[in-house]
Amino acid sequence: MTADDKGEDELVGPLADRSCTDVVFLCLFAAFVAGMGAISYMAYDQGNVALLIRGYDSYGNVCDQENDPIPGVEYSGLNMKNKKNLLYLNPDDLRTSNFVKTVCVETCPNKTYARVKDIPVVFCLPGAKQGDRKLCPEAPLYKSSPVVHRCIPDEASDGAQKISQQAEKITDLIGEDALENFAAEVKRSWKQIVYIILVGIGCSLMILVLMRFLAAVFVYTVYLLVIFGSVAGTTVLWLKYTDEKEKLDNTPEERKTNEDEDNVTAFLYYSIASTVVTAVLLLVMLFMWSRVKLVVALFKEAGAVVITMPFLVIQPFFTIPPDISAGFKIQTFQTV
Numbered sequence: 001m002t003a004d005d006k007g008e009d010e011l012v013g014p015l016a017d018r019s020c021t022d023v024v025f026l027c028l029f030a031a032f033v034a035g036m037g038a039i040s041y042m043a044y045d046q047g048n049v050a051l052l053i054r055g056y057d058s059y060g061n062v063c064d065q066e067n068d069p070i071p072g073v074e075y076s077g078l079n080m081k082n083k084k085n086l087l088y089l090n091p092d093d094l095r096t097s098n099f100v101k102t103v104c105v106e107t108c109p110n111k112t113y114a115r116v117k118d119i120p121v122v123f124c125l126p127g128a129k130q131g132d133r134k135l136c137p138e139a140p141l142y143k144s145s146p147v148v149h150r151c152i153p154d155e156a157s158d159g160a161q162k163i164s165q166q167a168e169k170i171t172d173l174i175g176e177d178a179l180e181n182f183a184a185e186v187k188r189s190w191k192q193i194v195y196i197i198l199v200g201i202g203c204s205l206m207i208l209v210l211m212r213f214l215a216a217v218f219v220y221t222v223y224l225l226v227i228f229g230s231v232a233g234t235t236v237l238w239l240k241y242t243d244e245k246e247k248l249d250n251t252p253e254e255r256k257t258n259e260d261e262d263n264v265t266a267f268l269y270y271s272i273a274s275t276v277v278t279a280v281l282l283l284v285m286l287f288m289w290s291r292v293k294l295v296v297a298l299f300k301e302a303g304a305v306v307i308t309m310p311f312l313v314i315q316p317f318f319t320i321p322p323d324i325s326a327g328f329k330i331q332t333f334q335t336v
Contacts, residue, residue: 054149055086055102058125063104063149075126080104087123087144087151089137101125101135108144108151115139212303216296223292227285230278237274241267 054063059075061067064084069077085108089101103125113119116139117131128135142153186193210218244264248256 054084055104057086057103058101061104078126082106085146085149085151087137089125089135091153105151108146109141110143112143113137113139113141208303208306212300212307215299215303219292219296219299223285227282230274230281234271234274234278237267237271241271 048062050062050065054065056062057080059073059078060070061076061078061080063080063086064082066079066081067077083104083106085105087103087105087108089103091100103123105123109123116133116136119130119136119139119141121128121130121136123141124130124132124136130136144151144153146152207218241264244267248260248264251260
């Protein structure tokens with residue numbers, strides 16, 4: 001027996017008897033990805049993202065842009081440039097299936113109007129006169145602030161302002177100058193992008209080292225963290241339920257509300273569901289404990305493969321030049 005034959009005989013565990021598995025599901029996944037790509041392209045090509053981002057009034061005019069007339073629709077095709085915000089005339093109907101009237105406005109109401117006749121005509125639909133109860137907002141019209149180009153009453157918008165500030169930055173990039181804005185943002189923040197990429201590469205290399213030389217420590221740490229996290233989460237839910245139940249029991253009957261009772265009931269259901277999930281998870285991990293060594297061996301082999309083929313680590317960088325080239329081609333095509 002030669003040294004090579006002896007080495008092949010000692011091949012055990014995850015290195016032996018390899019073959020392709022789940023080919024059918026791989027084909028289904030590929031078909032799913034292709035289908036999602038086709039649907040995304042159709043939505044982008046035939047749809048209008050501005051309807052979702054900016055909103056539109058009751059006549060079909062999209063806010064903050066020039067519009068084409070819609071046959072048979074009066075007051076359609078109006079120039080709504082600089083009217084970036086959408087105001088709901090009857091916001092209470094948002095919770096129902098009733099038709100909600102909307103109008104594009106330059107600025108949201110900066111104060112509360114208690115009577116319809118006091119509401120300025122700029123907050124009414126085109127063709128309305130001041131005090132028109134059919135084409136003007138319902139009273140009271142509350143002081144509002146823009147949240148993702150929607151006028152939201154200040155009482156309800158405080159909690160959404162932080163989200164709005166980030167969403168506004170994102171939505172501002174979407175439009176005719178999206179590519180130019182994106183390029184400008186990349187140019188201004190290229191240093192931070194490079195730092196993030198370097199940190200990501202460093203973390204990836206550290207994980208590779210852990211997989212190669214500390215695979216057992218890595219796997220067992222993750223294993224124990226999952227157990228600890230599931231048990232800790234369930235414990236916190238039960239403690240929260242006990243605390244809420246005690247508060248409810250100590251509350252006088254005349255001060256108890258359905259909301260308080262529903263809150264206690266919800267925590268009870270969450271606690272029971274978390275307990276069941278944790279029990280099943282612990283049982284599965286208990287029965288799979290004997291397979292942990294196989295997982296460790298797989299991690300070690302993966303680390304060894306990457307180390308013996310280091311170009312796998314830098315393979316993603318090969319896509320950068322084609323991406324840059326495609327970007328320049330798109331930019332050139334748009335400017336022609």
